[in-house]
Amino acid sequence: MSYVFGPVPSRRLGRSLGVDLVPFKMCTYDCIYCQLGCTTDKSLERQPFVPADKVLEEIKEKIALKPDYITLSGSGEPTLYTGIGDIIEGIRAFTDIPIALITNGSLLWKKEVRQAIANAHLIIPSLDAGNTLMFNAVNRNHPDISFEQMLDGLIALRDDFTGTIWLEVFILSGYTADIAEVKQMAACAKRIRPDRIQLNTVTRPPAEEFAMTVNQAQLEEMCQYFEPEAEVIADFREVHNQTDFTTTRDAVEEMLQRRPCSIDDITTGLHIHRHEALKHLQELLADKRIEMVRTVNRIFYRTC
Numbered sequence: 391m392s393y394v395f396g397p398v399p400s401r402r403l404g405r406s407l408g409v410d411l412v413p414f415k416m417c418t419y420d421c422i423y424c425q426l427g428c429t430t431d432k433s434l435e436r437q438p439f440v441p442a443d444k445v446l447e448e449i450k451e452k453i454a455l456k457p458d459y460i461t462l463s464g465s466g467e468p469t470l471y472t473g474i475g476d477i478i479e480g481i482r483a484f485t486d487i488p489i490a491l492i493t494n495g496s497l498l499w500k501k502e503v504r505q506a507i508a509n510a511h512l513i514i515p516s517l518d519a520g521n522t523l524m525f526n527a528v529n530r531n532h533p534d535i536s537f538e539q540m541l542d543g544l545i546a547l548r549d550d551f552t553g554t555i556w557l558e559v560f561i562l563s564g565y566t567a568d569i570a571e572v573k574q575m576a577a578c579a580k581r582i583r584p585d586r587i588q589l590n591t592v593t594r595p596p597a598e599e600f601a602m603t604v605n606q607a608q609l610e611e612m613c614q615y616f617e618p619e620a621e622v623i624a625d626f627r628e629v630h631n632q633t634d635f636t637t638t639r640d641a642v643e644e645m646l647q648r649r650p651c652s653i654d655d656i657t658t659g660l661h662i663h664r665h666e667a668l669k670h671l672q673e674l675l676a677d678k679r680i681e682m683v684r685t686v687n688r689i690f691y692r693t694c
């Protein structure tokens with residue numbers, strides 16, 4: 391099993407070497423906008439999912455590719471992995487490449503989680519709602535995490551963590567794209583005191599059809615309500631250098647010319663990580679070279 395993928399191009403992190411620390415869709419949330427699909431295993435139980443020594447070995451092999459960041463993220467919520475602190479310490483022992491952690495922030499109220507991630511260089515937590523109603527509707531959180539608990543964790547992170555925090559605020563049409571909701575999220579963000587606030591929205595096929603995007607102009611208008619003023623990071627038109635990938639976009643398109651495929655068909659057929667496949671698919675969709683077909687419980691892609 392491969393725990394490390396890329397480097398893949400990332401608008402915020404340059405060439406990012408991804409590290410996948412949890413089984414596919416093992417998460418504390420089941421966000422309606424999740425690009426990985428619906429959560430199959432909603433849990434709060436932290437576990438030693440992967441062998442830390444093997445993950446570190448793989449990272450060590452890949453750092454010759456000189457990524458800009460080593461990014462702990464992947465196919466679910468990475469703080470559910472009990473060995474995350476060992477991974478961070480292990481990476482720091484052999485390289486100076488900065489370590490970024492992308493987390494939904496739902497477990498930061500646990501002191502042991504904040505301690506484990508204390509030596510990352512950059513933490514990018516999420517805030518997708520400014521109140522319980524929206525939190526439940528957008529994140530479809532595990533019932534044992536309350537909105538207040540999640541928010542307290544994010545506030546405590548700033549008190550403990552000496553590295554950089556970029557707060558990602560996800561905006562959804564029909565949910566949080568309303569100015570009253572934005573103001574509530576802005577009030578929460580002010581209490582969290584991140585170094586930067588970044589607004590994002592749906593740009594890849596979401597878990598649920600009703601999770602809808604907002605346009606760039608709307609997002610830019612919302613930036614002013616945040617302090618510090620937010621920036622838009624939604625990648626409405628991602629086009630990356632082919633050499634940034636380990637496989638080519640043409641290979642993905644050729645596969646879809648033969649037959650419609652799900653994301654699993656593509657990752658298995660081309661032996662690439664889901665995140666790399668998603669980036670290619672997004673670009674092919676933007677170029678209108680392929681289209682997405684949603685069935686009852688699966689999403690397929692096919693050439694137009």
Ligand code: SF4
Pocket residue numbers: 417418419420421423424425426429465466467494
């Ligand atoms: S927290 Fe991330 S991985 Fe989990 S459901 Fe939400 S978007 Fe998907």
